[in-house]
Amino acid sequence: MEIIKEKSELKKIINGSILSPLGYKAGGVHAGLRYTKKDLGIILSEVPASCAAVYTKNIFNAAPLQVTKNSISIEKKLQAIIVNSACANACTGKRGLEDAYEMRSSTSKAFGISEHLVAVASTGVIGEFLDMQKIKQGINLLNPVAETCGAADFETAILTTDTVTKNTAYSTYIDGVKVTAGGAAKGSGMIHPNMATMLGFVTTDANISSDALQSALSMVTNQTFNQITVDGDTSTNDMVIVMANGQAGNKVLDENHPEWQKFIELLKLTSEELAKQIARDGEGATRLIEVNVSGCRTNEDAQMAAKTIVGSNLVKTAVFGADGNWGRVIAAMGRSGITFNPEDVTICFGETVVLNHSEPVSFSEETVTDYLKKDSVVINVLLEEGKGAGTAWGCDLTYDYVKINGSYRS
Amino acid sequence: MEIIKEKSELKKIINGSILSPLGYKAGGVHAGLRYTKKDLGIILSEVPASCAAVYTKNIFNAAPLQVTKNSISIEKKLQAIIVNSACANACTGKRGLEDAYEMRSSTSKAFGISEHLVAVASTGVIGEFLDMQKIKQGINLLNPVAETCGAADFETAILTTDTVTKNTAYSTYIDGVKVTAGGAAKGSGMIHPNMATMLGFVTTDANISSDALQSALSMVTNQTFNQITVDGDTSTNDMVIVMANGQAGNKVLDENHPEWQKFIELLKLTSEELAKQIARDGEGATRLIEVNVSGCRTNEDAQMAAKTIVGSNLVKTAVFGADGNWGRVIAAMGRSGITFNPEDVTICFGETVVLNHSEPVSFSEETVTDYLKKDSVVINVLLEEGKGAGTAWGCDLTYDYVKINGSYRS
Numbered sequence: 001m002e003i004i005k006e007k008s009e010l011k012k013i014i015n016g017s018i019l020s021p022l023g024y025k026a027g028g029v030h031a032g033l034r035y036t037k038k039d040l041g042i043i044l045s046e047v048p049a050s051c052a053a054v055y056t057k058n059i060f061n062a063a064p065l066q067v068t069k070n071s072i073s074i075e076k077k078l079q080a081i082i083v084n085s086a087c088a089n090a091c092t093g094k095r096g097l098e099d100a101y102e103m104r105s106s107t108s109k110a111f112g113i114s115e116h117l118v119a120v121a122s123t124g125v126i127g128e129f130l131d132m133q134k135i136k137q138g139i140n141l142l143n144p145v146a147e148t149c150g151a152a153d154f155e156t157a158i159l160t161t162d163t164v165t166k167n168t169a170y171s172t173y174i175d176g177v178k179v180t181a182g183g184a185a186k187g188s189g190m191i192h193p194n195m196a197t198m199l200g201f202v203t204t205d206a207n208i209s210s211d212a213l214q215s216a217l218s219m220v221t222n223q224t225f226n227q228i229t230v231d232g233d234t235s236t237n238d239m240v241i242v243m244a245n246g247q248a249g250n251k252v253l254d255e256n257h258p259e260w261q262k263f264i265e266l267l268k269l270t271s272e273e274l275a276k277q278i279a280r281d282g283e284g285a286t287r288l289i290e291v292n293v294s295g296c297r298t299n300e301d302a303q304m305a306a307k308t309i310v311g312s313n314l315v316k317t318a319v320f321g322a323d324g325n326w327g328r329v330i331a332a333m334g335r336s337g338i339t340f341n342p343e344d345v346t347i348c349f350g351e352t353v354v355l356n357h358s359e360p361v362s363f364s365e366e367t368v369t370d371y372l373k374k375d376s377v378v379i380n381v382l383l384e385e386g387k388g389a390g391t392a393w394g395c396d397l398t399y400d401y402v403k404i405n406g407s408y409r410s
Numbered sequence: 411m412e413i414i415k416e417k418s419e420l421k422k423i424i425n426g427s428i429l430s431p432l433g434y435k436a437g438g439v440h441a442g443l444r445y446t447k448k449d450l451g452i453i454l455s456e457v458p459a460s461c462a463a464v465y466t467k468n469i470f471n472a473a474p475l476q477v478t479k480n481s482i483s484i485e486k487k488l489q490a491i492i493v494n495s496a497c498a499n500a501c502t503g504k505r506g507l508e509d510a511y512e513m514r515s516s517t518s519k520a521f522g523i524s525e526h527l528v529a530v531a532s533t534g535v536i537g538e539f540l541d542m543q544k545i546k547q548g549i550n551l552l553n554p555v556a557e558t559c560g561a562a563d564f565e566t567a568i569l570t571t572d573t574v575t576k577n578t579a580y581s582t583y584i585d586g587v588k589v590t591a592g593g594a595a596k597g598s599g600m601i602h603p604n605m606a607t608m609l610g611f612v613t614t615d616a617n618i619s620s621d622a623l624q625s626a627l628s629m630v631t632n633q634t635f636n637q638i639t640v641d642g643d644t645s646t647n648d649m650v651i652v653m654a655n656g657q658a659g660n661k662v663l664d665e666n667h668p669e670w671q672k673f674i675e676l677l678k679l680t681s682e683e684l685a686k687q688i689a690r691d692g693e694g695a696t697r698l699i700e701v702n703v704s705g706c707r708t709n710e711d712a713q714m715a716a717k718t719i720v721g722s723n724l725v726k727t728a729v730f731g732a733d734g735n736w737g738r739v740i741a742a743m744g745r746s747g748i749t750f751n752p753e754d755v756t757i758c759f760g761e762t763v764v765l766n767h768s769e770p771v772s773f774s775e776e777t778v779t780d781y782l783k784k785d786s787v788v789i790n791v792l793l794e795e796g797k798g799a800g801t802a803w804g805c806d807l808t809y810d811y812v813k814i815n816g817s818y819r820s
Contacts (some may be wrong), residue, residue, distance in 0.1 A: 058744035060752045091740055093769050126737025127770045236741055288511030312532075313723070314815055327536025330501055331646055334468035341469045343503075359503050360537045399809050405724055406731030406808075 009172055010233065011264055013180070016169020017151035018043055020182040022274075023247035028157030030345055031138025033086035033124075033131060040138040041157030042107070043081045043184075043201055048117055052079040052214035055220045060236040062090030064120040068239065074116035076210035078243050081201060082107040083158050084135060085186070086124040090236040092244040096354035098352040099130045106139045119241055121199050123186060125159055126236060151184065153319035158199055159184040161404055162281055165296035168273040172266050174259045175250040179206045181266050185274040187238070200240035200274055206263060207246035208253040213254070217242050217266055225273035227303060227392040228279040229311040235307060242267070280376075284400030288376045292391050293333075295383035301338040302390030308336035309392070311377065320379055324368035326354045328372035329379060339385075346382040418445050418605055419517030419582055420675055426579020427561035430592040431615035433459040433657035436560040438567030441548025442535075443496035443541060452517070453491045453594075453611055456765060458527055459655035461488040462624035464631045469777055470646040472500030473510035474530040478649065481514065484526035486620035488653050491611060492517040493568050494545060495596070496534040502647040507539045516549045521817060527662035529651055531609050536596030536646060561594065569610060570598040571814055572691050578683035582676050584669045585660040588820070589616045591676050593683040596647070597691075610635055610684055612651035616662040625665070626677055630803035634681035637713060637802040639721040652677070677768035689803040690786075694810030698786045699729055701803050703743075711748040714781040718746035719789065719802070728786055734765045739789060749795075754793040793814035 013020050026039035030078040052071060056066050071078065084104060089096050100120050108115040122130070122344040138267055143148055155165035169182035187198030208336075219242065225240055252265050280288040291310040296302035310330035326347045334342065347355040354363050371377070423430050435442055461482060465475050481488065492513060497504050510530050518525040532540070554560055564577035579592035597608030618626075627650065663673050688761035690698040701720040719725055722742035728735040736757045744752065757765040760781040764773050781787070800810035 058741060059750065060744040088737070091737060091765070091768065091770065125735075126741065129763070153617055172820055236737075279791065313811075317815035321736065323816070325536075327498070327646075329503060330470055331468060331536065334646060340469065349648050352721040353742060354502070355537070358501065397812060397815075401723075401814050402730065402807060402812060404726055405727035406733070 009169050010269055010396035011173055013169040015148070016182050017148065017167040018154065018182045018184045018201060018203045019146060019148065019151045020169035021180040021203050021247070023047065023205055023245045024203050025144035025146045026154040027144035028153030029138055029141045031084070032134040035148040037215060038153060038157035039085045040142065041083045041154035042133065042142050042144050043154060043203065044111065044144045045079050045243055045245045046247070047245055048077040048079045049243035050208055050210040050213050051076065051241065051243050052210060052217040053239055053241045056236060056238045058236050062122065062237040063096040064089055065237065065239060066097060066120045067100040067104050068119040068121065068241070071116045071119055077117055078119050078241070079113045079117035080107055080111060081119040081121065082242055083121040083199065084138065084272045085158055087122060087128050087130050088124045088126050089122040089130050089239045090126040092127065094128055094283070095129060099132055102132060103130070103135055110139050110142070121239060123158065123199055123237055126357055131229040133353070155184045157352060158184070160186065161283055162186050164280070164281055166274055166277040168270055170266055170269045172262050174206070174262055177249050179250055179263070179266065180204065181206070181270040182233045182273045183270045185278055187278040189408050198225065198238045198278060200271070200347050202240070202242040202267070202270055204244045205246065205247060205248035206244045206253055207250050208244045208263070212254040212372060213242055213244050216264055220264065220271050221270045224268060224275045227307060228275045228319050229307060229392065232246060252349065252392055276393050279395050282395035283404045285395030286398055287319055287374070287396045289316070289394045289396065290376065290377065290391060291379045292389070293381045293382065293383070294389040296338065296340065298387035298388040299390050300388070303390040303392065305333050305336045305338050305381065306390050308332050309381070309396035313397055316394065319372055320396035320398050322369045324349055324354055324365060324372065327409070329381065330355065333381065335349035340383045341385065344384045348380040350378055414680070421581050422582055422728065423579040425558070426592050427558065427577045428564065428592045428611060429556060429558065429561040430579035430593045431570055431613050432592040433457065433615055433655045434613050435554035436564040438553050438563030439551045439556035441551070442544040443494060447492055448563060448567040448598045449495045449562035450545065451493045451553065452552050452554050452555045453487050453564060453613065453653070455653050455655045456657070457655055458489045459489040459653040460618055460620040460623050461486065461651065462620060462627040463649055463651045464627060466648045468645060468646050470501060471496055472532065472557050472647040473502060473506040474532045475647065476507060477510040477514050478531065480530040481526045481529055487527055487649070488529050488561055489527035490517055490521060490524065491522045491529040491531065491651055492549065493531040493609065494540070494773050495570050496570055497532060497698055498534045498536050498647045499532040499539050499678035502537065502539055504686070504700045505539060506730060509542055512542060513540070513545055516546050517588045520549050520552070532651060533568065533609055533647055559675055565594045568594070570596065571693055572596050574690070574691055576684055576687040578680055578687070580679045582672050584616070584663070584672055587659050589658040589660055589673070589676065589694040590614065591616070591680040593680045593682040593684045595688055597688040599758050605722055608648045608688060610636065610681070612650070612652040612677070612680055613659040614652065614654045615656065616654045617658060617660050618654045618673070622664040623652055623654050626674055630674065630678045630681050634678060637717060638685045639717060639802065639804045686803050692805035693810040693814045696806030696808055697729055697806045699726070699784065699804045699806065700788045700801060701791065702788065702799070703791045704746065704799040705795055706750065706798035706800070708798040709800050710798070712798040713802065715743050715746045715748050715791065716800050716802035718742050719791070723807055726804065727783055729805035730808050732779045732782035734759055734764060734775060734782065739791065740765065743791065750793045751795065754794045756791040760788055
């Protein structure tokens, strides 16, 4: 990451958040959907912002996703995002859809902005109805501010089984002006490629059209949010929304802008950082696992192999047990669906080579075990098929994952 | 199963095993690959038998699979299957392949049968070499017998983290003579469609050509062994082998035989029973989960949906926690890749309808929780797309799964 920073003049902002870019406010309150924790949050742009979104590929699209799609379809602009936790409002039929529309209209009234400029997101238990009384009261309690505490309140309000809030921000210079992107996210279980139970919100003050923003987001998502997995389950609710309000004052960005690539990197680093924070906070996780696969025929092959390895329950439990069991890495790769020569695979746990061109290597189990006990574990796999490379992130599988999910509803 | 039995005159044999069909012997010994447990077993047919096999689809094929494929390719006959546990002899390069061939030749010598009539199978840790000294001594210790204890010794010798032996046998009448099929299997972790770390051995005294047997096995495997999952990981070693030695004396079976379907059912019931025993004994499992999906466009769709649901970590932990969280069932189905109308899905836990045509139903949580605490749990899903139906089997995900796999090698 250091290298990328220098190359592109991208700078990470200390204590950065969705409020690091110009022209945004945020807040969160306890609406009463949960016992005591904040459970309703909002992000507000001073002006209608260009926007882009990606949604779950699960055939079940929860009501809030349908409402958000409707909002964006009208003018491709957003000014507010209203989010609740505790209840996903998914598989709730006609009544659930009406509730989501009502959540939108209440937000519209409370903040004096058009309904179609409001996006709605929900996360929590599937199959239960929203308590609309509480939602509406909560919306009226919201008091978004531009100060750091507004971002912190929002970040807290959107969490479910997450143990920490997720935030980041980066800045760069485009057309000589400072352009910033910030993000907040939640997601801990049901995390897998294609927008698992994950909500990601990115704000930027970049000046960019919605169409260009959508193309940037789709590309970046495939390399970041879609490359994390906690448990292989994808959810009905998840989405990533980006708002770009143009307050930075750069010339309108699109693919022909000479500094387009800089913006892509800004969005990518912001998204990657959020994705990694989600993976690290996977339910019950004690470790972030990063798998890099290189030497594949294509980048897509490498991404697929990396995702399969990092998603393997056996790899995940081996890392939890700090066991350098590379056989599980190779078994996962062998079923990933990509084509490669099984006689030429090299695997490293951190710096330690454990399989060299498909021949077992004698290595210090102690060194590997010590390495696998670290907070962040990197597994590198090298093939000899081509120049394709890709990365995926996940976490270990622990007793606490079972505990959390054996009793999530109660 | 009761219905099928009556319809087809299939009969389950009490205490049935691989020795229930005529003309087989079996045995198992402690060769010293493990501390005290038996770790080397053999099945022997009195005469060279027709055979069929299916192998892992993992791109890594362990050495014993390559040797078995070689044996079968020569004459499409087998007379012996030699199996060791503790070491998978996978990813062991040239030396591993030589070892597997030596295991075959030692068996050939010890029992006076041609090398190409011997199949070799291994299961255990990947990436370690076989101790050939112990393997060869063990082969000479083997003393296969036709009595029940021979089957029991074999069944024990092939286990790894399994907690129980797996066996079954069924019989029927074809051409007026009694035809029997029996089976043994192992498999507890790395269990997923396409021959996970699973070994299945079926003996039958049916008179059938190897080609017809192969076509029967391939068909049956897709509905049985390939429809179980423990942890989504497929292995490098797994295979199912059937030997048919013709001792029953029926007319040669093939697709044109008027009682062909009876033989298919015999093979299917035997395979299904072994597959379910494997799923029930999944690492750390406390419950067998059966998922039936019907009303799909095709049987393949139904099988795929059933397999996705039963393989979902969140469904598995919900069953472990006896939590009637149908949202996880629907989320898994929604990502299964099949096409269906999400507005018309009905889900039942046992007899209790929890989702009716995609509308949540008020149900007794207590009834469902009590049901989910049973040894065997059935989840039924009904769509309205067509007549396709399919079943898959798995188990719950528990603390013990994490425990076993966080420390398997040590």
